[in-house]
Amino acid sequence: MSANRPAAVVVLAAGEGTRMKSATPKVLHALCGRSLVGHVVAASRELDPEHLVVVVGHAREQVRAHLAEADPAVRTAVQHEQNGTGHAVRTALDELSQSGVALDGTVIVVCGDTPLLTGETLKQLSDTHATDGNAVTVLTAEVPDATGYGRIVREAGHGAVTAIVEHKDATDTQRAIREINSGVFAFDARLLVDALGKVRTDNSQGEEYLTDVLGIVREAGHRVGAAVAADHREILGINNRVQLAQARALLNERLLERAMLAGVTVVDPASTWVDVSVTFEPDATVHPGTQLLGTTHLATGAEVGPHSRLTDTSVGAGAVASFTVAEGARIGEGANVGPYAYLRPGTDLGPKSKAGTYVEMKNATIGEGTKVPHLSYVGDATIGEYTNIGAASVFVNYDGEAKHHTTVGSHCKTGSDNMFVAPVTIGDGAYTAAGSVITKDVPPGSLAVARGQQRNIEGWVARKRPGSAAAQAASAARQESEGER
Numbered sequence: 001m002s003a004n005r006p007a008a009v010v011v012l013a014a015g016e017g018t019r020m021k022s023a024t025p026k027v028l029h030a031l032c033g034r035s036l037v038g039h040v041v042a043a044s045r046e047l048d049p050e051h052l053v054v055v056v057g058h059a060r061e062q063v064r065a066h067l068a069e070a071d072p073a074v075r076t077a078v079q080h081e082q083n084g085t086g087h088a089v090r091t092a093l094d095e096l097s098q099s100g101v102a103l104d105g106t107v108i109v110v111c112g113d114t115p116l117l118t119g120e121t122l123k124q125l126s127d128t129h130a131t132d133g134n135a136v137t138v139l140t141a142e143v144p145d146a147t148g149y150g151r152i153v154r155e156a157g158h159g160a161v162t163a164i165v166e167h168k169d170a171t172d173t174q175r176a177i178r179e180i181n182s183g184v185f186a187f188d189a190r191l192l193v194d195a196l197g198k199v200r201t202d203n204s205q206g207e208e209y210l211t212d213v214l215g216i217v218r219e220a221g222h223r224v225g226a227a228v229a230a231d232h233r234e235i236l237g238i239n240n241r242v243q244l245a246q247a248r249a250l251l252n253e254r255l256l257e258r259a260m261l262a263g264v265t266v267v268d269p270a271s272t273w274v275d276v277s278v279t280f281e282p283d284a285t286v287h288p289g290t291q292l293l294g295t296t297h298l299a300t301g302a303e304v305g306p307h308s309r310l311t312d313t314s315v316g317a318g319a320v321a322s323f324t325v326a327e328g329a330r331i332g333e334g335a336n337v338g339p340y341a342y343l344r345p346g347t348d349l350g351p352k353s354k355a356g357t358y359v360e361m362k363n364a365t366i367g368e369g370t371k372v373p374h375l376s377y378v379g380d381a382t383i384g385e386y387t388n389i390g391a392a393s394v395f396v397n398y399d400g401e402a403k404h405h406t407t408v409g410s411h412c413k414t415g416s417d418n419m420f421v422a423p424v425t426i427g428d429g430a431y432t433a434a435g436s437v438i439t440k441d442v443p444p445g446s447l448a449v450a451r452g453q454q455r456n457i458e459g460w461v462a463r464k465r466p467g468s469a470a471a472q473a474a475s476a477a478r479q480e481s482e483g484e485r
Helices: 036-045 060-070 085-098 119-132 189-196 212-219 241-261 460-464 469-484
Strands: 008-013 051-056 075-078 106-111 136-142 151-154 161-165 179-188 224-228 291-293 309-311 324-327 341-343 354-366 371-383 394-396 406-408 419-421 424-426
Touching: 008 036, 008 085, 036 051, 036 060, 036 106, 036 119, 051 060, 051 085, 060 075, 075 085, 085 189, 106 119, 106 189, 119 136, 119 179, 119 224, 136 161, 136 212, 161 212, 161 224, 179 189, 179 224, 189 212, 212 224, 419 424, 460 469
Parallel strands: 008 051, 008 106, 051 075, 136 224, 291 309, 309 324, 324 341, 341 354, 354 371, 371 394, 371 406, 394 419, 406 424
Antiparallel strands: 106 179, 136 179, 151 161, 151 179
């Protein structure tokens, strides 16, 4: 446990976010596999706080339900009316107090719409707060263009913070300052509780501003300091869809860089997208136009893409999946998928197996070395080892009311254009003839033939389609054949 373990982290997530122009609450918009507030909660967890409280307001039941699933240990406090950031923090502290929690130590306050903020930067803030003995420590950043941001005014020589001046109120000299307020703070818990009781609402918005706490504690003789974030992009907040897309690109770049430094080949990072929960082993390769989502994992030597989308899918060592869509599937070691394959949930491809071109699978277990090369649907099925499924085969698993299972044994050879009408079992070593509709079990080592006998009706085209191109071609062929005789 860290010596600077915070007493609490408070996440402010009560706002509506009208500029998103969405029925979805702003903090629940997603990027790289997590909601905005989910990213902030995950970063906050890296501090190992004694308490983590998210202040909710707009669409609070929806946000609460999301948090309960993402991090069941999170506490929530309801800000029934959005009366400012100071009021929001006071709401969180009241929630803890009513639960018998007496805070002593550091309280970190973060915004719920800053998904790029890292646990490392929050630790830096907490450590600086403790080392410098501050009453309040502001997380700041130096930005190329500070227009619109609150400026950090310090004592000479980058000393204590004397004020945070909003852009509209700043002098020309202050507007030249490039160090800005992030809206993320570390507070001494007891001083924070006392100061929040003194925050006034005599401002243009009639709200309680958290930033007023800085002036209150400073006037009481306490020090206000700052910790500068190493990367100013971490503090970017999300207010609209443009900023959401920009943040997604930045986070994706960060995730891919981490993967490449760990030994993964990403051929074209600009066209490759990954979620935060995706994992890799060294020497995996990702080709252009690929999306790796959810809990997808690529083992050593796995090769995915180009133009593939894998969700919650594991790809074994040395396996290849090109032009593939997969959801909830397992691709075994050395298996080959695609191009243009669709693996639906429950698909389990064994080692060195194949799901080839225009093959769809669902809830199917495919044994080692078995091949389903092309133009087939395999649903609700178990296929043994080293079996070959002929082209254009369909596992007919649905009778209109219920799904049924098909079992195909090992070392089987099934013909092209077969229909396996479930429930049905094909024994080990069995063969089925092309064009068969298999409705009964096939014993091991048998050949199953289930098709009508062919009958040729001579002269049908000439009688039914006289003068057609087909009739003319047939006539010419007959004349040529008679001439040869």
